[in-house]
Amino acid sequence: MAVDNASIMTQTMNDLPSGLNAEDLVDIYANMVLIRTLDERIWAMNRQGKAAIVASSQGHEAAQLASVWALRHHAKDYFCFTYYRDLAVTVSQGLTPTEALLGFLAKEGEPMSGARQFPQHGAIPDRKVINISNVVATHISHAVGWALAAKMRGEPTVVAAYMGDGATSQGEVHEAMNFASVMKLPVVFIVENNKYAISVPQHRQMNVTEVSSRAVGYGMPGVTVDGTDVVASYAACAEAVERAARGEGPSLVELDVERYLPHTSDDDDSVYRAKEEIDEARKRDPLAKLKALLQSAGLMTDERDAELRESARREVDAATDAAEAAPFPPDDDVLERVFEEVG
Amino acid sequence: MAIMTVIEAVREAMREEMRRDASVFILGEDVGRRGGVFLATQGFIDEFGEQRVIDTPLAEAAIAGVAVGAAMAGMRPIAEVQFGDFMFPVFNQIVGEAARIRYGTNGKLHVPMVVRSPYGGHVRGGLFHSQSPEAYFAHTPGLKVVTPATPYDAKGLLKAAIRSNDPVVFLEHKRTYRAVRGEVPDGDYVVPIGVADIKRAGDAATIVTYGLTLHYSLQAAEVLAGEGVEVEVVDLRTVSPIDRETVLESVRKTSRALVVHEDNLSLGVGAEVSAIIAEHAFDSLDAPVMRVAGPDIPAMPFAPTLEAAYMPTADKIEAALRRLLEY
Ligand SMILES: Cc1ncc(C[n+]2csc(CCOP(=O)(O)OP(=O)(O)O)c2C)c(N)n1
Ligand SMILES: [Mg+2]
Numbered sequence: 171m172a173v174d175n176a177s178i179m180t181q182t183m184n185d186l187p188s189g190l191n192a193e194d195l196v197d198i199y200a201n202m203v204l205i206r207t208l209d210e211r212i213w214a215m216n217r218q219g220k221a222a223i224v225a226s227s228q229g230h231e232a233a234q235l236a237s238v239w240a241l242r243h244h245a246k247d248y249f250c251f252t253y254y255r256d257l258a259v260t261v262s263q264g265l266t267p268t269e270a271l272l273g274f275l276a277k278e279g280e281p282m283s284g285a286r287q288f289p290q291h292g293a294i295p296d297r298k299v300i301n302i303s304n305v306v307a308t309h310i311s312h313a314v315g316w317a318l319a320a321k322m323r324g325e326p327t328v329v330a331a332y333m334g335d336g337a338t339s340q341g342e343v344h345e346a347m348n349f350a351s352v353m354k355l356p357v358v359f360i361v362e363n364n365k366y367a368i369s370v371p372q373h374r375q376m377n378v379t380e381v382s383s384r385a386v387g388y389g390m391p392g393v394t395v396d397g398t399d400v401v402a403s404y405a406a407c408a409e410a411v412e413r414a415a416r417g418e419g420p421s422l423v424e425l426d427v428e429r430y431l432p433h434t435s436d437d438d439d440s441v442y443r444a445k446e447e448i449d450e451a452r453k454r455d456p457l458a459k460l461k462a463l464l465q466s467a468g469l470m471t472d473e474r475d476a477e478l479r480e481s482a483r484r485e486v487d488a489a490t491d492a493a494e495a496a497p498f499p500p501d502d503d504v505l506e507r508v509f510e511e512v513g
Numbered sequence: 514m515a516i517m518t519v520i521e522a523v524r525e526a527m528r529e530e531m532r533r534d535a536s537v538f539i540l541g542e543d544v545g546r547r548g549g550v551f552l553a554t555q556g557f558i559d560e561f562g563e564q565r566v567i568d569t570p571l572a573e574a575a576i577a578g579v580a581v582g583a584a585m586a587g588m589r590p591i592a593e594v595q596f597g598d599f600m601f602p603v604f605n606q607i608v609g610e611a612a613r614i615r616y617g618t619n620g621k622l623h624v625p626m627v628v629r630s631p632y633g634g635h636v637r638g639g640l641f642h643s644q645s646p647e648a649y650f651a652h653t654p655g656l657k658v659v660t661p662a663t664p665y666d667a668k669g670l671l672k673a674a675i676r677s678n679d680p681v682v683f684l685e686h687k688r689t690y691r692a693v694r695g696e697v698p699d700g701d702y703v704v705p706i707g708v709a710d711i712k713r714a715g716d717a718a719t720i721v722t723y724g725l726t727l728h729y730s731l732q733a734a735e736v737l738a739g740e741g742v743e744v745e746v747v748d749l750r751t752v753s754p755i756d757r758e759t760v761l762e763s764v765r766k767t768s769r770a771l772v773v774h775e776d777n778l779s780l781g782v783g784a785e786v787s788a789i790i791a792e793h794a795f796d797s798l799d800a801p802v803m804r805v806a807g808p809d810i811p812a813m814p815f816a817p818t819l820e821a822a823y824m825p826t827a828d829k830i831e832a833a834l835r836r837l838l839e840y
Contacts, residue, residue: 315582
């Protein structure tokens, strides 16, 4: 992966990309703290036997939040077609910790699917998040179709299609990218490359070092940036969002991230991943990196950080209590909403 | 009232719906300047423009997946899959995705799309241009599967499909396209999805069928009518959901049932119809339910002798009717 890990260290608050200011970074940091706290809680609740299945976002937060902020600042309207690892997208788009936990505990009132689906799946159109499917990469063409509809109606929507590195091997991704580029559709393809698809490392997934190098084959721009670096991720996403918003077509943004935990709570990564590798990856922790950047600009202190963490813990505690107290969906709901109800 | 072919009726339905509703659009291979390989969209690009009549790349999964996305966003796409045999690249998107979206979002999103495809054989289409894929889709709750056999039904059902707020797989038998003509009223009418039609009334036995074999069944019924035996012919028109009431009412009247379809015999629509009859009209039966269908081979072969051997023709249906009546 051609990413200069030292680059963040040279990053200063003086050369922020246009559209991103210091307050945004503070805001993003607060979101990161909340989402990491929530993510850790969910994992713990899996180990307690309460959450049946978890895919953690830990290590992906900077990439996900930067993309959301870029969409907010550079598109008049936008939609996120996420996948299962995008907790930071869903929560920053307004899925509350309680609602997220209702999903992980499969409780009544879960807003994305009524707890019919795995956590984080379904749709909250009012919060601009759709994650229909568990079948890897089927949603990429949906995102393209959503963008086609927007373009046909003259709406200014930019659609972000999130996927992992493994997902890019799917034939449907090729079809969707080609389609979007031929039709010049307002899509940003965001690849969160954590270098693993469950146990399969990137070099067994593809014979290129950068997924973004494929963009040329579709006649669209492709870039790879450090996805643990909020500023670099924001800059790359913003450029792609602007291109889409101008009607020039899609782009591929590859965000080089880390997966700190096993693929899901059902996975044991010790059989395929060395502990040293994960320790090394931890040095790129997006939270630590953003905190260091903010501290260097005098925008964060250890005290303020501790306060943020404490308030996040309280919020997640309250959410945990609420979700645990909620009932499961009533069993007579099982037959409902297969087809439109008529009459 | 005009006399039209099935393909003309299909074209009329789409043209009228596109004039009526700006959210209706067409995407598929060669649907633009070429007007589709069977000319279903002939002239559309001139009337509606390339924004609404989209020649896509040669990528069926994307055609379907893009249609799913656009439909979720509130459009009413009509995706054309050039041949029924090429439905398999689409399968993932239709069966795996479109069918589950209303359920999987707890009603937050739905998918008002139609996938149209010319299907079926007896056209020398060989292994990859003859298939009847309806049973695969009919097995999937969340999808409607429509199989019209006449111009009247094709137009009215396609309009209903386009207006449906749930995904519809709309299968047009390609041999009926130009071979079957019939009266079609001028202007707007809708044939409801899920309602069968009695194409010939009778009391001696019931044939339940759909698609091209409707016409072969009617030929067989005509032969027996010459001998004074009146066979009722029920055209399902929609294979999912099946109109149980019409089927059962007919069988309760005639006491004998023959199920006919071109798709291969086992585990298909005929099996379901037989089970419905066995479960709900057992006491009315004077004979076991019988079936005439394509044999259980992978697909319809090319050579004329082999194709004829596959096809449930009027002769075979007539012979089965005699067995049923003699039982
Ligand atoms: C079509 C399909 N095949 C296999 C799976 C099982 N599966 C779920 S996630 C996954 C790996 C995906 O890896 P990647 O796209 O890199 O995303 P990551 O989990 O690393 O973020 C696999 C094989 C699936 N859900 N869908
Ligand atoms: Mg991965």
